[in-house]
Amino acid sequence: MFYIRVVYKLDPVTYQTARRIFETATKDLTDQEKSLVADYLTHSTATADEHYRMKQSRNVVLASKLLKKLAGDSSADSAEEGPSCSARGAARDAALASNQQMDVQAAFDQLLRTHPVTLDGDIPDKTARSQTSGRFQRQLYDRWLKAQMRMRVRHVLSHFGRRQPTESRVDAWIRNQGWKSNVPSAASVLKDWRPVGSVDTAVDSSHIQELIHNQKWKGLVVMDIAGKGKGVCATRQFQAGEVVCDYHGPVVTATEGQRIHSSTKEEESGYMFFFRNSHKSECACHPGIQPFGRLINHSHKKANLRPRLYSPAVGGQDVILLLALNRINVGEELLSVVINVM
Known part of the structure; x- marks a missing residue:
């Protein structure tokens, strides 16, 4: 002026x-x-x-x-x-937002050094968050909760491994964890469920071990299949890589299997891993129970299952798990490939 x-x-x-x-x-x-x-x-x-x-x-x-x-x-x-004012302004806004995100992340990283996210830990109180960053204490609250939620969901999924549980089973297991807040719901855990963990360690899951022991595999039904006799169909959808059930019976070498097969009557061949359907289907360790795995037919071209042999590191019995090759839909017959698993 x-x-x-x-x-x-x-x-x-x-x-x-x-x-x-x-x-x-x-x-x-x-x-x-x-x-x-x-x-x-x-x-x-x-x-x-x-x-x-x-x-x-x-x-x-x-x-x-x-x-x-x-x-x-x-x-x-x-x-x-x-560039137009709108374009320059939008670019400036984006830069400011990006810088703020970087500031929040830096503050969150600092908070984690003193208050790491744990399964059973309590969220840092407002005083602790404000000491880290008074400006971003609310964002720190949200990020810590989300990180713990992701950790808890992974923990729940890892318990059930490569076998999808029922919602009621997940809900019961979550309740047993004793979490009072920030508790994942069973429905949210199962919403986008996929098999977790390595296929090499699928048999290590306590949930799958329990199913092997009691043979109470869900989602399966024995049916009469035209031209085949008995067979097994899916009553729910199975994801690729999921454990569908196990085959219960003694495991022998391919040579021994051929010898047994050539000397066994057709009506008794149900004790072999792959077999025709006119047979006795009970296993010695589960009298009175008809294991699903012993009734599954095989196919060279339409197989949707593959067998996988698991041998215990120390002692115990070998286990053959049948894993889904691809997604299996409701009503679809289960068919296994024919390969040597010994």
Whole structure:
């Protein structure tokens, strides 16, 4: 203002006068543009905080451009000078958001050094979070909870390994963990369920070991199959890589298997791993139970199961698990490939 008075010898103009002039000049603008100019010309920082508070930096740029245009600056209309105000403002907003995300992540990393996320731990209280970052303490709260939730969901899934449990079973197992808050629901755990863990350690799952022991495999039903006799069909969907059931019976070498097969009557061949359906299907260790694995037919071209032999590291009995080759739909017959598993 002093520069204007001395060089150009003009009368001094107060801020209020300039503001009224520009507000009067906006009479032909849209309501949105008028609002931008009004926000730009707020009386003070306190007034802006209370009444206006432009949350997006591009609004400042747009308002400045409008004021230049009202003052007769033709450069405000030039589109050849570079990206549009909206584009520049959007880029600036994105940069600010990115920087804030980096700041939040840095604060979260610092919080984890003193309050690591654990399965059974309690979330750091507000005092601890504020000591790390008063500005981002709420974001730290949300991130810590989400990280613990992901950890707990993985923990639940790892218990059941490569076999999908029922929702009631998951719910009961979660309740037994004793978690009081930030508890995953069984429905959310099973929503996008997929087999977890290595196929090499599938038999290590306590859930699968229990099923091998009691032979209470769910999602399967024995049916009469046209031209085949007995067979097994799915009553629920199975995911690729999921353990469908096990084959219960003695495991021998391929040579021994051929010898037994050639000397065994057809009606007794059910004691072999692959067999025809006219047979006795009970196993010695589960009298009175008809294991599903012993009734599954085989196929060279339409197989949807593959057998996998698991031998215990120390002692115990070998186990053959039947894993889904691909997704198996409800009503689909289970068919195993014919390969040597010895």
